Amino acid sequence: MDALLNDRFRDVAQAEGIKEGMNEDAKKFYNLVEEASKLYPDCNGFSMLSFTIQLYLLKCQHGWSNASFTSLLELLKxxxxNLNIPTSFNKAKTMVRDLGLDYKKIDACPNDCMLYWKEYEKDTSCHECGTSRWIVHPVVEADVLPSKKYHNIHVKTLRHFSLILWLQRLFMCSATAKIMRWHDEECRKNEKLRHPTDEQSWKDFDNHHTNYALDPRNMRLGLSSDGFNPYRTMSISHSTWPVVLMAYNFPPWMSIKQEYFMLSLLIPGPKSLGNDIDIYLQPLIEDLKKLWEVRVKTYDASKNETFQMYAALMWTISDFLAYAILSGWSTKGKLACPCSNYLKYSRKTCYMGHCAFLPEDHPWRANKRSFNGKVEHRQAPPLLSGTETLSQLEYVNNSFGKLKPKKDGPWKKRSIFFDLPYWQYNTSRHNLDVMHIEKNIVDSILGTLLDISSKTKDHTNAGYDLQEMGTRKNLHPKKTNGRKNVKLVKACYSMTNAEKSIFCDVLKTTKLPDGSASNISRCVNLLERRISGYKTHDAHFMLHYLLQIPFKGILPDQIAVPLIGLGSFFRQLCQKSITLQEIDQLEEDIVTILCQLERIFPPSFFDIMIHLLIHLANEVRLGGPVQFR
Incomplete structure (x- = not known):
């Protein structure tokens, strides 16, 4: 917190002589900071502002009451x-609010039907489902028992942090305001793609909105959201959804730093939102529309002038489940992608048929025995533009709330992002979280190779699926003992217990550089020959650098080569800078790798996470290096 405040407000506290270019909001903000410059005479470690916000942060983290916070301030005074601090909680809260760090509470229907906002602000019940806005709670008076009073408790409350104030504050520090033009003034322009400004989406946006592109200070934003359990225990089912934005005007080493994340909404649980997230996104969308249509007067401390600031949302970033929630497209079963098949015995949808992405004259297209038993005549499905998507959504009826029936079909709603005037023209609207995909891929590979019972994709039903497809007859289940028992044939990737022990021992004994990953050896159980409990970043590191060693040393080349190629694909995909030629090559390589894997692993191995690899290289072409998304 100290580092953030010092960086954000150091220049502001010394800006006494530059008043002529300020608007009224900027003057009010500067006056507040100047008044809060010194905690006490000769104090260098804290300002009054940073000290008060540190105390306020401790209050929030440890659950102090308002009265106890006031008592602490009075004791310190x-x-x-001569300590220069507020004398009560209310005065401290006023200071935080004037800085723009406060939030607005907006009540919501517990069934996610509506917000008590704008014209519905004073309503007492939901106009969709009739549920009360309040829980009436009895309070027993200590002095006059048994008489009771009643007060209303909000059932569900959204917290909205003003995006406009966040962005205005970024420009009020001269050092930060200057860096906001880095992408235009200092970013090197050559064949290397280092920043989203080099990518196709950014260029298409500038070409379509020429007035917006004239001022490099106009903001480009990305949005990310996902559910998490704030209580840090898996025994409680609770899903709270923060909605966070990041600014792409910053250079690469600052863009995705935590101190520059902008928390816009905090959506309460306890249940996951599903498609009803659009109800809670309304205040944010209104801020974004204002930043586009009306624009906002903003003081630029580096140029000592007030300018009209635009801001635009370029895309969202999420895992595949949140992708469905934000976009409105179903990501379950056969609707997730046209390249899908239902496995009768495994009772799941698989996503094979990657030969459709090969050139039309490729010999693998006619190889029925090695793939899914069919000659592949299909072409790769085209990507929908925003305008085409909007035309498909023309007759989709939006209805929100937990009590409303679920819709059939691929589109579950018309996403609220299409309320933004420019959204349909964005080349890249939704991006996948690459590290989430890496974690799922590592789970599938390790579970299948080590035959971990809860994670393996190779089982009896997988053999029956191959028999149903009429491919790889050597792996079909064989009836024994009077056809009462079933014998499974070992696949080419199956390892002996000794080989599994060697595989695990490599990961157990590997010494890693400090900070590269956590202690992966703690995730390896040599006795049970299994690997579990590793985090997403551990899976990222193993896939890029570690797993190739046991793959090459233990597995035959026909299996080791595509698995090593898979790790190489991700390592190149996640480079900090990349060329268009490298992206084109990655697109070709991943199709070949997936086709090679189809010839090795059972159909149940190819869940949607494996198939999503097809799209990752194109997302780099459109949105820039993976680190920004």
Whole structure:
């Protein structure tokens, strides 16, 4: 917190002589900071502002009551009379609010039907489902028992942090305001793609909105959201959804730093939102529309002038489940992708048929025995533009709330992002979280190779699926003992117990550089020959650098080569800078790798996470290096 405040407000506190270019909001903000410059005479470690916000942060983290916070401030003031701090909680809260760090509470229907906002602000019940806005709670008076009073408790409350104030504050520090033009003034322009400004989406946006592109200070934003359990225990089912934005005007080493993340909404649980997230996104969408249609007067401290600031949302970033929630497209079963098949015995949808992405004259297209038993005549499905998507959504009826029936079909709603005037023209609207995909891929590979019972994709039903497809007859289940028992044939990737022990021992004994990953050896159980409990970043590191060693040393080349190629694909995909030629090559390589894997692993191995690899290289072409998304 100290580092953030010092960086954000150091220049502001010294800006006494530059008033002529300020608007009224900027003057009010500067006056507040100047008044809060010194905690006490000769204090260098804290300002009054940073000290008060540190105390306020401790209050929030440890659950202090408002009265206890006031008592602490009074005690500090009594012990150190020349201490320059607020004298009560209300005054401290006013200071935080004036800085733009406060939030607005907006009540919501517990069934996610509506917000009590704008014209519905004073309503007492939901106009969709009739559920009350309040829980009436009895309060027993200590002095006059048994008489009771009643007060209303909000059932569900959204917290909205103003995006406009966040962006205005970024420009009020001269050092930060200057860096906001880095992408235009200092970013090197050559064949290397280092920043989203080099990518196709950014260029298409500038070409379509020429007035917006004239001022490099106009903001480009990305949005990310996902559910998490704030209680840090898996025994409680609770899903709270923060909605976070990041600014792409910053250079690469600052863009995705935590101190520059902008928390816009905090959506309460306890249940996952599903498609009803659009109800809670309304205040944010209104801010974004204002930043596009009306624009906002903003003071630029680096140029000592007030300018009209635009801001535009370029895309969202999420895992595949949140992708469905944000976009409105179903990501379950056969609707997730046209390249899908239902496995009768495994009772799941698989996503094979990657030969459709090969050139038309490729010999693998006619190889029925090695793939899914069919000659592949299909072409790769085209990507929908925003305008085409909007035309498909023309007759989709939006209805929100937990009590409303679920819709059939691939589109579950018309996403609220299409309320933004420019959204349909964005080349890249939704991006996949690459590290989430890496984690799922590592789970599938390790579970299948080590035959971990809860994670393996190779089982009896997988053999029956191959028999149903009429491919790889050597792996079909064989009836024994009077056809009562079934014998499974070992696949080419199956390892002996000794080989599994060697595989695990490599990961157990590997010494890693500090900070590269956590202690992966703790995730390896040599006795049970299994690997579990690793985090997403551990899976990322193993896939890029570690797993190739046991793959090459233990597995036959026909299996080791595509698996090593898979790790190489991700390592190149996640480079900090990349060329268009490298992206084209990655697109070709991943199709070949997936086709090679189809010839090795059972159909149940190819869940949607494996198939999503097809799209990752194109997302780099459109949105820039993976680190920004």
């Amino acid at each position: 009594e012990a150190i009379p």
